Amino acid sequence: MTTMVDVARRAGVSVATVSHVLNDTRPVRPDTRAAVLGAIDELGYTHNTLARSLVTSRTHSIGLAVSAISNPYFTEILQGVEAGALEAGYSLLIADPHDDPEHERKVVQLLHERRVDGMIVAPSAEPAGMIEYLTRRDVRTVFLDRLVGDEHDQVCAENTGPVRQLVEHLADLGHTRIGLVAGLPGLSTTGERIQGYREGLRSRGLPFAPELLAGGNSEAEGAQDATRHLLAAPEPPTAVITANNAMTIGALRALRDRGLQVPRDIALACFDDFSWADLFSPRLTAIAQPSKDIGAAAVRLLLERLEQPDRPPRTLRLPCTFVHRTSCGCPDPGAADAQPSQALQERNRTP
Structure with a gap:
């Protein structure tokens, strides 16, 4: 088994110098450091991190x-x-x-x-x-x-502004009944995203309707129940925002169970992008967190x-980044002749 003594001999330095290189306990000349590291690589020496922690009081x-x-x-x-x-x-x-x-x-x-x-x-x-x-x-x-x-x-990540942006985008497409599937109560992310939702409604002159805000507890099953609750309202939403990616899955299941197609029957946008969000049909409009x-x-x-x-x-x-796709009802940015869906055009013509 190779030891620090072996490394010191090969590099032509003292054992203390090898220790300083390994533990960064004292400045070492660049050429000396290079010689020590070369000897370590040549001999296949493995540093004993446990012994180091006993000396430095750190485990790294x-x-x-x-x-x-x-x-x-x-x-x-x-x-x-x-x-x-x-x-x-x-x-x-x-x-x-x-x-x-x-x-x-x-x-x-x-x-x-x-x-x-x-x-x-x-x-x-x-x-x-x-x-x-x-x-x-x-x-x-x-x-x-x-x-x-x-x-x-x-x-x-920023939470309030991005959700406000989603609400404003959907409102600008003609939606006046926008639902939110919110996260687990008590989390700062939940409170801030609800705040963004309310700010977005206010900025577009839309009233806050308590029946359009439902808690999904930050998980798929809860979001599925929350989306069913939203759809059961006397005036159900024409667009829904989900406040994280797990709840997006639950919302999609609830919409599927009701036979609703996105965005023909209802628009959908979500907070949290994920690598396969653009594999859905339609592709999901989302807020991407860094x-x-x-x-x-x-x-x-x-x-x-x-x-x-x-x-x-x-x-x-x-x-965060607004990732504009098609589940909100907008045309596919990649299609040269893309036009808004018929339902969206009718909605925009509604006074």
């Missing part, structure tokens, strides 16, 4: 707690976190809190007991117990996707916090 690992890792949105966030951590020389320990406050608290404790240097957490709707645990133990933490207060480092960028930004914030533990907390909001 990050705990990541996000719910529904199978969700494409969180999968892309995970990719961003992983890329950022790998680039900085950190490994990841990943756990799923299942959006359950009690389980979330246990998951955070287990990650902490693995001696991670810091954590990145997508909090549940009731994160008080988890936050209290982290705060009392002074665990460096960045919250992502869902905000928990200005006293913490956190990163998320998921990978959110993950990478969370890593940067955490590393800054580890290096500057006393700096003021920061909240980063990243802009």
Whole structure:
């Protein structure tokens, strides 16, 4: 088994110099560093990270707690976190809190007991117990996707403006009855997207109708029930917005069960784009979140916090992108002779 002594001999330096190169504990001349790294590569030396952690009190690992890792949105966030951590020389320990406050608290404790240097957490709707645990133990933490207060480092996408944009787009197409399938109560994302919905109605002079706002609990089954509820209203919506990608699936199932075709019978737009959204027929008009960028930004914030533990907390909001496709009733941007659907033309002719 190759040791640091072997590396030092091959590179013609001291064992201490090899240690400084591996642990970044002291500046080393570029040519000396290159010689050490060359010897490491030639001999196939593997650094003992456990021994390093005993010396530096750091494990160079990050705990990541996000719910529904199978969700494409969180999968892309995970990719961003992983890329950022790998680039900085950190490994990841990943756990799923299942959006359950009690389980979330246990998951955070287990990650902490693995001696991670810091954590990145997508909090549940009731994160008080988890936050209290982290705060009392002074665990460096960045919250992502869902905000928990200005006293913490956190990163998320813009929510209010993009939903307002969806509402205004549908209103400009002639819709006056626009429904929203909202997310899990208590999440900052849910509140902000409802706010955007109401602002969009107000900006186009449309009244807020409580029967057109239904809660889908941020998951497909709940959204299916919520969409059925909207369709059962005395005056059902002519357009529906879903507030995340899982709920889009539930809404589509409910529309299919009613025999409704999008956008001929009802328009649909969604918050959260996903890689196969343009494979539907019609293709889904959506708000795309910068998921990978959110993950990478969370890593940067955490590393800054580890290096500057006393700096003021920061909240980063990243802009979203309006992806204009055809489920809203607009013509396909890729079709040269595209015309609005007949139903949409009739709707626009309605005084």
